[in-house]
Structures are given as C-alpha cells and as structure tokens.
Amino acid sequence: MPAARFAFPAAVLLTLALLWELAVWGFQVPKWILPSPSAIWQAFWEMRALLAVHAAQSMLEVAIGVSTAVAAGVAVAAAINFSPWLRRAVYPLLVISQTVPILALAPLLIIWFGFGIAPKVIVVTLFCFFPIAINTSDGLTSTEPELIDLFRSMGATWLQIWRKVRLPAALPYFFSGLKIAATYSVTGAIVGEWVGAKQGLGIYMLRSSAAFQTAQVFSAIAITSLLSIALFLSVFALERTVMPWHFQER
Amino acid sequence: MTLLEVHALSKSFDGSARRGSSSRTQAVVDLTFTVDAGEFLTIIGPSGCGKSTLLRMLAGLAQPDAGSIALQGQPLPDASARQGRFGYMPQRDALLPWRSVIDNAILGAELAGGSRDAARAEARQLLPLFGLDGFENAWPSELSGGMRQRAALLRTFLAGYDILLLDEPFGALDALTRRVLQQWLLGVRDRFSKTILFITHDVDEALLLGDRVLVFSPRPGRIAAQLSVDLPHPRNEDTVLETDFLALKRNALAHLKL
Secondary structure, eight states, rough: OTTTTHHHHHHHHHHHHHHHHHHHHHHHHHHOOOOOHHOOOOOOOEEEEHHHHHHHHHHHHHHHHHHHHHHHHHHHHHHHHHHHHHHHHHHHHHHHHSSSSSHHHHHHHHHHHSSSSSHHHHHHHHHHHHHHHHHHHHHHSSSOOHHHHOOOTTTTTTTHHIIIIIIIHHHHHHHHHHOOOOOHHHHHHHHHTTTSSSSSHHHHHHHHHHTTTTHHHHHHHHHHHHHHHHHHHHHHHHHHHHHHHGGOOO | OOEEEEEEEEEEEEEEGGTTTTEEEEEEEEEEEEEEOOOEEEEEEOOSSSSHHHHHHHHTSSSSSSSEEEEETTOSSSSSHTTTTEEOOOOOOOOOOTOOHHHHHHHHHHTTOOOOHHHHHHHHTTTTTTOOOTTTTTTTTGGGGGHEEEHHHHHHHHHSSSSSEEEEEESSSHHHHHHHHHHHHHHHHHHHOOOEEEESSSSSHHHOSSSEEEEEEEESOOOOEEEEEOSSOOTTTTTTSSHHHHHHHHHHHHHOOO
C-alpha cells in the first residue's frame, strides 16, 4: 500500500493532537476535565504493566466471542440456505435480534451468568454474530446459477456443490462480515466489562473515571481503538491470504 | 452410427413469472432429430426460440413435458440419469474464479473421483493447443474473453464425454476474436473425435462449423429446416465467400424469416 494513504490521515491526526496540546496549555484546562495528549501518554506509560493485563483479558474475551460468533453465524447461514422453510422462519428473527439493545441486555447477563468471563463473551458474540450470519447467508444465496448448473450437468453430488462452489463463492461475503465484526468486537468486550468485571479495559476505564483519572480513561480508549484497528488489519491480511484470486487485478 | 436420438420433445414454462398471465409459455414443440457419432451439428434460431432449453434438457438440468431422449440406444427419461453424460458448457464460461486455469480444466475428472495429478498432467499437454500455454496458474480474472472461452472449452473437452453441448460459446466475444476462435475450433475438432451440438445465432458461424444445421423457428421453437452443409474440409475464412456457401446461407436465411 502506498505510504501516502497513511501519511495524510496521520498528518491530520498529529496536527489535531498538537492543537489539543496547545489549547489545554493555553486555556489552563484542569487535568481531570481534559488532559493533554502528553498527559495521556504519561498516564499510559506509568500504567503500562497494568494496562497490558487488562488488555489481555479483553482480548481473550474478544477471541472467544468472535470464534463463537463465526461458528454460530456460519452454521445459521448454512442452515437457512439449506431449507427455504427455515429461511423464511429464521431470517426475520435474525434482523429482529439485531434491534435488541445489547447495552440493556448486559446487566441481565451478569445476573444470569455471574461476574466471570461468560457474560462478556456473550456480549462480544451478540455484537459479532449478526454481520457474519447475514453476510455469509447473502453470499450463499448469491452463487451464480450457471456454476451450479455446470456442476449438476457433470453429475456432481450436493456435497460437492457445497464444498466446491457455494462455500468458496460465499467467502468474500463472509470476510466482509468478519471485518465488520472485528471492528465491533473490542467495543463489545468493553460494554460487557462495563457492567461488572474483575479485569479488562472496560472496568479499568470505569475505575479511572470514578477516580477522576481522566488521562487514564483516554489512554484506555486509545488502546481500544488501536486493538480494533489491529484486528481489522489482521482480518484484511487473512482475507488476502485465503482469497488471492479475489484481489487479482485484471 | 446414431449416437443421440431426440423424439417429439416438448417443453413449456409457467407464465407466472410474468405478472397477470397464468398461461404456460411453449418453449419448444415436437423436436425430433438424431445426431451421428463424430458429427458437428449446429443449431441456429432467433433468440428466445428455446435452443438453450433444448441443451438444458439434454444436460439433465430441465425435464421435458413430453418426448424422449436416448443416448447410444439407451433411453434416459430421468433428468438425473442424463447428468454426467453430456459435456455441457453454459452460455457464460462458468469458470470458477477461485481456481487456476489448470484446476478449472480438471473439474470433470475431479468430480468423477479421478486422480487430480493425472488429470493435471493430461490438461497440461493440451494447454498449447488451447492457446493457454504459460497460463496454467493464472486466475480466470487475468484472462481475456477469448482465453476464458478456450479454458472453458478445455474443461469441457477434458471431461471426457462423447457429446459436447456448447451453448453460444462465442456469443459474447467481439467479431474478430470470434472469427479466430471459429478457425481454431475447426482445427481442434479435427484432432478429437467428438460429437458436438453447437448453438449460435450467427448464420455464418452455423454454416462454417457445422456438418448439418438445424434451423429453429421463433418461439415456440420447432425445427423449421435441417440443412446438410456439404462444404469440403478443411474450411477457413475464405469458405464464407464461396458460391456454395452463399447459396446455403441464402437458404438458411429464408428459413429463418418464416
């Protein structure tokens, strides 16, 4: 990728940070209301060991949650494409499930599943399941009928048609869903931790905020963003490895 | 020797796809013809005359309402019994975008459970003849339109069926590429003893390639005429300018107007 694609947004970001730093200094804004970027960096550096522990906990929840969402999303997508009856019954429910405010559900999950890792994993899964299921399902329906005709004319079994046509044809759609899911997932973990946890970036933010350690809150927010970006880029790299044909320039 | 016998084949579709019409649309009516082993039969007719429907019925992708299909004297009444018996090539090339040229070419052998390596070796030998030398590992998206069609034809030839059903294989190509591929197909055909059913809506193409031409009427498709093309082989780009050819063309055009 050309360096310019990163250089421009980076320059804008740096300029904004510089203006922010000057404004905080110029207007003498108290640190607990709005810390300067340098103060945020300092808060990060002082707490880096603790932050790593919390970040690791959040990423563990993300890893389990995303894996569960992938397994469940692909399974549901395959099931509703297998039977038109199931499709009519389940597809609208999928859409409705996405309208449920997960934020309101999170405290209930704590009541049902306790303060352990389970409710956080469930919140991450809820965040990630929908984009994966819907995209994969759309991918499975969009197989070119000519390809299926060709296979049927060659006497292929339905298992061969699924393995060699429908699943590979759905891959680009699956990865679109996974990229959306990856960007949601860290936020999902934070939401899950927000309502009660022993460890994780969410509970770290909550505690820092309660102690008016605003610089620590900002440093945790920055880490959340960076982790989300890193996840997105990993999916992007995986996509290119798995589907080199999809990125071939004509 | 008669390889394929088609008798009184008819097919209609539900009109329900079109709003407000509950009637059935006749696609083809009472098609009766035979194809000899090694024959190149071209089918020509206006668009929508049911040519593709005929090939889909032969390939086992559609079931006729009436009539019979027999291959080597064996009746094949069930669509599933016809699947895996004809080398069908759909209108668009239907190459799998996630497979290299060589892995697209071996699809027939692979689905039949054969050795992929043996099939690849066989395909590799044919790459130069199909103008795909050096492209065995290319993705279909890297090929030109003409090369894609040749790759799809290679897949169809390699699948090892006696009869190839080619549905307007050159229909989407520009006139120049099409002419090159017609000459090329004439050459390839001389090297293989394949029986070919070839659909086209180009009169020149039908007469240049075919040993015999079936002229279809507009919908519903019926066989309006069967013309023998007694032009000598090898045929080339000059064939279309000869007097005999022009006489045949005049005859075919007259039948097409109806």
